[in-house]
Amino acid sequence: MASYASSSLVLFVAAAMVAAATVFVASPVAAHFPAGLPEPPFPNPWSAFQNLSGCHMGDERDGLARLKGYLSHFGYLPSAPSSSPFTDAFDADLEAAIATYQRNFGLDATGALDPSTVSQMVAPRCGVADVINGTSSMDRNSSSSHGRHLYTYFPGGPMWPPFRRDLTYALTATSATSIDRATLSAVFARAFARWSDATTLRFAEAAPGADADITIGFYAGDHGDGEGFDGPLGTLAHAFSPTDGRFHLDAAEAWTVGDSASSSSGAVDLESVAVHEIGHLLGLGHSSVQGSIMYPTIRTGTRKVELETDDVQGIQSLYGTNPDFKGVAPTSPSTSSRETDSSAAAYSRPVVSGFVGAVVAVGLLLLLPL
Numbered sequence: 058m059a060s061y062a063s064s065s066l067v068l069f070v071a072a073a074m075v076a077a078a079t080v081f082v083a084s085p086v087a088a089h090f091p092a093g094l095p096e097p098p099f100p101n102p103w104s105a106f107q108n109l110s111g112c113h114m115g116d117e118r119d120g121l122a123r124l125k126g127y128l129s130h131f132g133y134l135p136s137a138p139s140s141s142p143f144t145d146a147f148d149a150d151l152e153a154a155i156a157t158y159q160r161n162f163g164l165d166a167t168g169a170l171d172p173s174t175v176s177q178m179v180a181p182r183c184g185v186a187d188v189i190n191g192t193s194s195m196d197r198n199s200s201s202s203h204g205r206h207l208y209t210y211f212p213g214g215p216m217w218p219p220f221r222r223d224l225t226y227a228l229t230a231t232s233a234t235s236i237d238r239a240t241l242s243a244v245f246a247r248a249f250a251r252w253s254d255a256t257t258l259r260f261a262e263a264a265p266g267a268d269a270d271i272t273i274g275f276y277a278g279d280h281g282d283g284e285g286f287d288g289p290l291g292t293l294a295h296a297f298s299p300t301d302g303r304f305h306l307d308a309a310e311a312w313t314v315g316d317s318a319s320s321s322s323g324a325v326d327l328e329s330v331a332v333h334e335i336g337h338l339l340g341l342g343h344s345s346v347q348g349s350i351m352y353p354t355i356r357t358g359t360r361k362v363e364l365e366t367d368d369v370q371g372i373q374s375l376y377g378t379n380p381d382f383k384g385v386a387p388t389s390p391s392t393s394s395r396e397t398d399s400s401a402a403a404y405s406r407p408v409v410s411g412f413v414g415a416v417v418a419v420g421l422l423l424l425l426p427l
Contacts, residue, residue, distance in 0.1 A: 100323075101290030103127060103179045106170075113169035116147040124170075127178065128154045132188030161187055161195035161345055180354040181325065183333060184284055184295035187343050187353060195345045208351065208371025209342035211298040216340040216375045217258070221270070221300075225263040230274025233308035236327070244314055245273060248331035251362065252339060255369050256376040270300070271338055275308040290323055290357065294330050296337040304334050315360070329361045341371050 106127070109120050125143040128134045133154040137143045152168035159166040162177050187195050189212050217224065226249065228241055236244075242262060249260035263269040279285035284295050286307035296304040306312070306327075313324040336351050344351040349367040364372075366385050 101179060101181060102287045103291060106175050106178050109170050110172050110175045111170065112147055113167075114147055114149070114152045117145050118147070119145055121145040121147055121151070124178075125151060125154075128158065130186070132186035132191075132193075133158055157188065157193050161193060161343075163345060163347065177354065180356060181290045181293050182354040183330075183337075183343070184286075184292035185337055185343065185353075189342070195343050207345050208349075208367050208374075209344060210340055210371075210375075211337075211342055214340065214375075215299045217270075217299045222257055222376075223259045223261070224270040225261050225267070226271035226273060226304075227263040227265070227267060227269035228274070229269075229272045230276060233275040233277060234306075234312060236312060236314065240314055241327075244328045245331055248328050248335055248362070251332055251364055252335055252372060254379060255364060255382050256372050256379055258339070258376055269302075271302040271304060273304045273306075275306045277308040280305065290325075293325055293355070294334050296334040298337065299340050302338065304338055306330065306334075323357050325355070325357060326360045326362075329355055329359065332362050332364075336368065336372070339372060340375050341368070344368070344371070 105120055106124055109118060109124060112118055112121065122143040122145045125134055125137070128151075129136050129143075134150060155170065155174065156166040156168040158164075158178075159168075159174055162174075164173055164177065165171070187193065192212065195207070195209060226245065228238070228245070231238060231241060234241075246260075246262065253259055260271075277286060282303065282305065284292075284305070286292060286305075286309065288307075288309045289311065292307065293310055294304070294306040310325045311323050312327045314327055332350050333355070341351050343353045344367050346352060346365065346367040349365045350361065350363075351368055351371070355361060363386055369382075369385055
């Protein structure tokens with residue numbers, strides 16, 4: 058009778074643990090969208106482009122005119138004259154513009170709107186054009202590419218002159234952001250330091266009201282420079298080439314600092330964007346190296362602040378090398394580009410390890426002597 062009771066108890070415990078394991082397996086955890094596939098759509102000014110996936114030469118569909126406007130803004134198409142606005146026809150010019158875009162971002166240059174291309178187009182990005190004056194220096198196959206490195210410059214190669222190696226910057230418009238002044242100062246100091254560590258340039262924050270080489274501010278919508286912002290998760294920021302010194306951020310973004318970027322839907326890491334835009338202030342254009350700071354797009358919830366080899370070689374070719382520079386740190390998820398895209402949080406996978414552990418425990422119980 059005791060043996061029967063012991064057996065019943067073991068079987069009851071085993072059944073309970075298997076049931077618990079089953080529940081544990083069914084409980085989802087946040088996981089990234091599978092690598093290589095387009096990420097889930099998220100609301101931004103370009104989300105409607107998802108409806109254009111599959112369009113190709115000869116099609117006519119609502120929304121293609123707006124896509125042409127997007128490509129025009131980033132230099133892939135000339136501006137449409139007011140007398141002849143863009144149409145919804147998928148014509149040869151659009152096909153050529155899309156093919157150029159695809160080459161710049163390392164996609165198959167088919168000229169058609171395949172899902173990978175659309176997914177790239179809806180990603181939040183820098184407002185600086187990829188193609189300037191008809192020249193696409195991002196093209197991986199361009200004869201102007203610097204060997205294996207793909208850093209680029211603005212047309213004419215503008216840079217800060219040799220007698221201006223100590224530059225000052227000022228936070229001139231911060232009332233539109235909720236981040237306090239001390240935190241902003243710390244973020245931008247770190248962002249500038251990442252470039253000065255690699256070069257002969259030095260940066261210092263100017264006292265309030267002082268005349269600074271670089272001015273930084275948060276603005277909403279049209280703000281007088283001809284490059285109006287478009288609301289959350291569209292163009293995040295833009296900066297002008299040397300020696301203009303203007304650096305503007307979209308006040309409508311959900312700007313976050315450090316690890317807090319992963320805690321809010323649609324969050325954008327301020328330091329990541331700042332490091333990128335400072336590259337423009339110093340004379341670098343966009344790079345087609347996806348891991349580089351000067352790559353044009355950044356996903357929400359991503360922290361990407363470490364210069365990569367392409368960034369370092371590009372900036373050092375302009376300003377020389379800091380003799381104390383230790384080189385580029387090895388790339389790792391914790392130091393370069395930590396992806397915590399909140400748009401992927403709805404996708405889940407089972408925790409297999411929990412199930413295996415429960416089964417092993419049950420097996421051990423069943424082996425115990427009765």
